[in-house]
Amino acid sequence: MNNILDIANLAGVSKSTVSRYLNGGSVSDKTRQKIDKIVKETGFKPNQFAQSLKAKRTNMIGVIVPRLNSYASNETLLGIETTLRSQNYQTLIANTDLSIDLELNAIKTFHTSKVDGIILLATTLTEEHIEHIESLDKPFLLIGQQDAHIHSIIQNDYAAGIKIGKYFKNLKYQNIAYLGVPETDIAVGQKRKQGVIKGFGQTIPLYETTFKLQDATEAAKQLVEKYDALICATDNIALGVLKAAQQQKVRVPEQLSITGFGGYETTSIVTPMITTIKFPYFETGELAAKSILDLIDEKEVPLLQEMSFELNEKESVDKKAVQA
Incomplete structure (x- = not known):
């Protein structure tokens, strides 16, 4: 038992929630008690060096989009970029042309780069996607699809x-x-x-x-x-x-x-x-940007957020x- 992902899986919460717990961030009492118990039972000790590296920020967010000739993607991306820019963050965009391989490569590339967080506008969520996402050491947010242990925003x-x-x-x-x-x-x-x-x-x-x-x-x-x-x-x-x-x-x-x-x-x-x-695609992008920034600041963010429609x-x- 030597990493945050193991603790997150045992507690049934996201990696970012465990990270907030370890760094004294906002976590509900019920969740804190659950993680407390698991940490004591496993003897888990956080890697202080990794924690110090994580504290450094570049004010860049990686956004992976399935295609650029899509109204839904463009409006969502506009909401993300507008909101991030207002908070002095830069948006780095990877277009995958609906290719799962390109999507997985983009996740890897952003993982090894100096972005503070990653947002994926997903059309498909495979086991490979989940494996890649769970191996990340930075906040991650899904738009359009959902997983029980990954922060997600979906349309209803x-x-x-x-x-x-x-x-x-x-x-x-x-x-x-x-x-x-x-x-x-x-x-x-x-x-x-x-x-x-x-x-x-x-x-x-x-x-x-x-x-x-x-x-x-x-x-x-x-x-x-x-x-x-x-x-x-x-x-x-x-x-x-x-x-x-x-x-x-x-x-x-x-x-x-x-x-x-x-x-x-x-x-x-x-x-x-x-x-x-x-x-509300533009509003979805706005919410995604605010949520990824909250995750970076180790604030509490619901694992699943669902948008309205008319x-x-x-x-x-x-x-x-x-x-x-």
Whole structure:
């Protein structure tokens, strides 16, 4: 028993919580008592040299983003950078183009560099990710995915899915399908879909595509004339469906209703404007920046923080479906 991670795993808390405990930072009485007991039982002694190194700061935060051509990523990144800049911190950005290998390499690179903390906008969370994160000696924060022992900020995807499912149920739609993304993405690929099914109250046909508009357009070509409504896992997919419908002369919303998730600005530019769940991406970035700075200062931060959402009703859903 010779490192902080061992103590954290035994106590069921994060490494940063154990670090705060060791440095006299803010920790709840219940947590302090739990760690006290484990430290005494294991005879754990912190490495004083490592602690002294950790006290040195560079005022730089590493941020890993899955892609730069994404409204959600850009808005979140803007919230992070704006907040960090206001606190005299510099944001270092690594773009991974949705590559898990590049993501893992970015974590390693930031780990060995002089950043004070790391934020990962995650689309997938593998065992390798967790192993890399748990080996870090600096604060780490996840956005978009969650793990029981890693500080995380997520959108309330399941509840948002329920909201959309109930929306169509109340409009009495029957011939409806869901166009989502692979389940390797827990938040978007699983939770949103599960929420929609729960809210709608019955199983509906499920289809998959990617996050790319072009792929969504291609996938939708076989669906736009088959269903009365398509619930899309993202606004980008919804835009792809709208494009496919227009190419095949399918009228929206008279013949096909479409909804998405995200609240992208582009959903208000196209015709018809798309009904969507709006997530607060900029505010998510602000919260992430404040949270990583609190972790650096060894302050108490909830392991899981969940954002709110709202349903933006626009023009892409035919409400005349409410008929006896």
